[in-house]
Amino acid sequence: MTILSPDILSTLEAQGIELPSWAFGNSGTRFKVFATPGTPRDPFEKIADAAEVNRVTALAPSVALHIPWDKVGSYDDLRRHAEDLGVRLGTINSNTFQDDDYKFGALTHVDPKIRQKAIDHHFECIDIMDATGSRDLKIWLAEGSNYPGQADMRARQDRLHESLATIYERLSGEQRLVLEYKFFEPAFYHTDVPDWGTSYAQVAALGERAMVCLDTGHHAPGTNIEFIVMQLLRLGKLGSFDFNSRFYADDDLIVGAADPFQLFRIIFEVIRGGGLNSPDVAFMLDQCHNIEKKIPGQIRSVLNVQEMTARALLVDRAALAAAQEAGDVLAANAVFMDAFYTDVRPALASWRESRGLPADPMAAYAASGYQERIEADRVGGVQAGWGA
Numbered sequence: 572m573t574i575l576s577p578d579i580l581s582t583l584e585a586q587g588i589e590l591p592s593w594a595f596g597n598s599g600t601r602f603k604v605f606a607t608p609g610t611p612r613d614p615f616e617k618i619a620d621a622a623e624v625n626r627v628t629a630l631a632p633s634v635a636l637h638i639p640w641d642k643v644g645s646y647d648d649l650r651r652h653a654e655d656l657g658v659r660l661g662t663i664n665s666n667t668f669q670d671d672d673y674k675f676g677a678l679t680h681v682d683p684k685i686r687q688k689a690i691d692h693h694f695e696c697i698d699i700m701d702a703t704g705s706r707d708l709k710i711w712l713a714e715g716s717n718y719p720g721q722a723d724m725r726a727r728q729d730r731l732h733e734s735l736a737t738i739y740e741r742l743s744g745e746q747r748l749v750l751e752y753k754f755f756e757p758a759f760y761h762t763d764v765p766d767w768g769t770s771y772a773q774v775a776a777l778g779e780r781a782m783v784c785l786d787t788g789h790h791a792p793g794t795n796i797e798f799i800v801m802q803l804l805r806l807g808k809l810g811s812f813d814f815n816s817r818f819y820a821d822d823d824l825i826v827g828a829a830d831p832f833q834l835f836r837i838i839f840e841v842i843r844g845g846g847l848n849s850p851d852v853a854f855m856l857d858q859c860h861n862i863e864k865k866i867p868g869q870i871r872s873v874l875n876v877q878e879m880t881a882r883a884l885l886v887d888r889a890a891l892a893a894a895q896e897a898g899d900v901l902a903a904n905a906v907f908m909d910a911f912y913t914d915v916r917p918a919l920a921s922w923r924e925s926r927g928l929p930a931d932p933m934a935a936y937a938a939s940g941y942q943e944r945i946e947a948d949r950v951g952g953v954q955a956g957w958g959a
């Protein structure tokens with residue numbers, strides 16, 4: 572007798588989490604990048620690795636690309652390669668943080684020539700989206716200043732609006748612009764898009780197809796992230812998640828590793844707000860595997876999301892609402908905690924088996940021989956781009 576009802580199982584079956592291509596490349600901190608044996612040498616191999624995650628979990632149907640890290644001669648070839656392996660190409664991430672010209676900003680720069688260069692980069696990303704069939708253009712900006720008085724924050728906000736409006740105009744059909752925020756780093760005094768409010772204000776000024784991206788690692792310690800999730804869903808502006816976990820700053824660790832309860836609370840608000848399995852909300856990982864093996868790191872990540880989703884779906888919402896309405900503080904909290912403390916792993920394992928999937932995807936991957944094969948075959952894998 573499973574604890575997961577048919578309704579819960581069909582909701583879980585529809586779940587899809589997008590993997591970031593850069594999670595498969597070598598990455599590290601500014602102190603050291605450790606090379607991992609078997610690291611992909613090109614975007615085709617990154618897609619192949621991502622497809623392995625999907626093969627053992629059926630949870631990862633798409634892969635996000637990063638331009639220029641994932642530039643290829645033919646995006647048609649890359650798209651076909653992905654489809655042959657049972658996955659598709661997802662969000663296109665732009666990059667305005669690795670060019671000397673962008674030292675003092677890109678979309679906010681005082682020099683119109685540099686702003687145009689950054690806008691042209693986004694136009695190139697949109698051309699790639701046309702070729703890959705991707706819906707979302709995700710923009711994370713590294714811009715800001717380090718010292719009070721260094722920059723005119725207000726003028727930068729105005730220029731940001733102008734640049735984003737020019738990029739937004741170029742989108743067509745179903746394409747969307749998703750603007751990520753981050754409270755600091757690499758700029759330390761002020762960041763041009765530091766929080767959800769700024770991202771919301773900027774995308775609201777663009778139009779319906781501009782949304783906010785919430786990266787779970789981009790908040791000050793102690794921030795009630797699930798409140799932000801609730802508010803963005805309420806406003807119809809939650810476009811995507813970048814899932815990861817953090818202890819201190821933008822750690823990009825495996826989602827659910829640092830604080831599984833926080834992940835549970837976030838997913839509960841997603842469910843409450845109608846965002847789960849909604850086409851309007853993209854669920855992505857934004858992680859780096861600096862010291863652990865990358866493919867198992869991604870498998871662990873999507874399983875963590877699935878486990879916390881199953882637990883959040885177990886919340887007895889009728890009982891919760893009744894306790895809330897009665898003002899019964901402890902009963903409401905108990906309903907919530909009962910679901911969180913339920914171990915769903917055995918039920919998920921037997922459900923996977925019933926669908927022809929491995930009960931234990933981590934073990935199935937380890938036994939598949941794929942890791943040994945790539946370690947033997949691939950020499951000189953590439954860095955993800957971080958610290959390059």
Ligand code: AOS
Pocket residue numbers: 593637664665711751753786813821857
């Ligand atoms: C940076 O801190 C952000 O999390 C971005 O989402 C990130 O740059 C991403 O890895 C791809 O651009």
Ligand code: ZN
Pocket residue numbers: 711751786813857
């Ligand atoms: Zn991110």
Ligand code: ZN
Pocket residue numbers: 753786788789821857
């Ligand atoms: Zn980040």
